[in-house]
Amino acid sequence: MSMSDELRLDVEALRAEFPVLSRRLHGDRPLVYLDNAATTQTPRPVLDAWTDYFERYNANIHRGLHRLADEATQAYEGSRDTVREFVNAEDVREIVFTRGTTEGINLVAQSWGRANLREGDEILISRLEHHSNIVPWQLLAEEKGLTLRVIPVDERGELDLDTYRALFTERTRLVCVSHVSNALGTVNPIAAMSEVAHRHGALMMVDGAQAVAHMPLDVQALGADFYAFSAHKLYGPTGVGVLYGRFELLEAMPPWQGGGEMIKTVSLEEGSRFAAPPHRFEAGTPAIAEVIALDRAIRWVTNHHFELISDWEQGLLRRASEAMKGIDGLRIIGEAPHKAAVISFVVDGAHAQDLGLLIDQYGVAIRTGHHCAQPLMHHYGLEATCRASFAAYNTPEEVDYFVDALGSVIRMVRD
Known part of the structure; x- marks a missing residue:
């Protein structure tokens, strides 16, 4: 199943069940919540x-x-x-x-x-x-x-x-x-x-x-x-x-x-x-x-069907991964062929914490640090990565906004 227009309409209706997703941050920027591996947001029925x-x-x-x-x-x-x-x-x-x-x-x-x-x-x-x-x-x-x-x-x-x-x-x-x-x-x-x-x-x-x-x-x-x-x-x-x-x-x-x-x-x-x-x-x-x-x-x-959610998230993962690979100096950590919708990455010349703090000013929430997985970080010779993680309520438009904001932040750090 592909990310069809019909499924996208379902996701927009799904998003309406999450009050927090309507928040505006930092000068009326939309909240783009990509820290779902840490905790997901909570829908109205819950x-x-x-x-x-x-x-x-x-x-x-x-x-x-x-x-x-x-x-x-x-x-x-x-x-x-x-x-x-x-x-x-x-x-x-x-x-x-x-x-x-x-x-x-x-x-x-x-x-x-x-x-x-x-x-x-x-x-x-x-x-x-x-x-x-x-x-x-x-x-x-x-x-x-x-x-x-x-x-x-x-x-x-x-x-x-x-x-x-x-x-x-x-x-x-x-x-x-x-x-x-x-x-x-x-x-x-x-x-x-x-x-x-x-x-x-x-x-x-x-x-x-x-x-x-x-x-x-x-x-x-x-x-x-x-x-x-x-x-x-x-x-x-x-x-x-x-x-x-x-x-x-x-x-x-x-x-x-x-x-x-x-x-x-x-x-x-x-x-x-x-x-x-x-x-x-x-x-x-x-x-x-x-x-x-x-x-x-x-x-x-x-009720929202795992098969639809999984297919939707995998589409977001592919979209984000392909776009991020076009950013100079960005390296995705962990590219197993069978992955959940999580992207861990580092950027040459930029500290993960700096990237996380700066992209927050665009309303984008990601996770930075060792993710309580220090032995794994040490395996890659790293102290920290940035991590974007997707859920059922994220959209392709949010992915694009995140990648654009990330590019702006990287240019800011390098300048």
Whole structure:
């Protein structure tokens, strides 16, 4: 499917659902928001779900017997089933609500990792990873005497799968890899990597933060044993995310945090007995409004059809990439053939931070820095890049405006 006129009309209608996109900045310049890999904007149906909870049935969940508590509980648990369908989990009990991708990964490290890994065991991670899928494993490795082995990346930004297969030993217990690189947009072949890991008796932990807004998910087809993502990269609210885990794994895992809701019984004399998953891992009052808003975000994005969104974003990526290659001294970092709509780039003689600050004066929001991926930056001999990332509501006209503004900024810096 191409970016037809009909689809463009759909995108214009879609844009009207995002109040923030009508903002004017810096002398009445239009906002061109290209920082979607950091966080996506939020459509009106998600905002309405948030306010509806606080205006109509704000109450704590699960334990209350009154009407508001019942309505809140039903909405919260209904969202769990929406997520289950969204990722194609087999059982609703495999969906754990967290504060985001980072907490989901830490939960696996501190619960499954502490219970199952022993001194000398090995974890495979990749050089593409966000710090959230590196640091928790470093902390666990230091505590338990584990070895981290690194899957290398080539100059195009693809993982070296031959080396990946060769890294496995009889002590390999876990593979931790991102579905999509936040810094480069590279889409990793998770299903094939999972098959290799399982053949060696290892589990697959997937950081899905950058994938959820760009492609349909099927955790069973991917072979993921754990899969974590955040709502705020899926047109939803901040402060909430999801950890999918195969039920037999979650059922055998000890709690990570203690408190209310995650228990069956508590006795000062006999200790505590814990609830079954997923509630075992949801101690305390959860982010109720955020979970309910996540339900609406998932419904919103699926109602607009992932196939259309993906095709639209890929068109924007091609348009931007082709235009940017015509800018003298600009180099795109990471040109894997299978990418999400992310462009990371550097410009000769210009600091990334300067470019980011100056292009903001044109109303264009991009990200600059190491993108919480310092090992990957060091692989390319860089301290920072600029990153433009696209979403369903971006347009070809915005791409053209961004490239023109970038050219003006580069000339300004060089002069």
